[in-house]
Amino acid sequence: MFGNQADRWQREASTAEQRAAVDTYVAAIVELSTLTAxxxxxxxxxxxxxxxxLMAASDEEVGLDALMRLVRDGRI
Structure with missing residues (x-):
């Protein structure tokens, strides 16, 4: 949705200032998309x-589960 608007603005931008503003907008859209994902x-x-x-599990179980998720996700 936002990308369609950016495409239109890129086609219509006639000054360097407008193009820079659209580029800033496009960068914000990309960041928003990444953060949303x-x-x-x-x-x-x-x-x-x-x-x-979580409350039913022991502290050891919770800690082990957290460590296993980190290992599984390749973060450690």
């Missing part, structure tokens, strides 16, 4: 863990 990924991860499950 990251948030949705986190939501998927968090949806697998309810507060009831």
């Amino acid at each position: 990251e948030i949705l990924t986190m939501c998927g991860t968090l949806s697998q863990q309810t507060i009831e499950k």
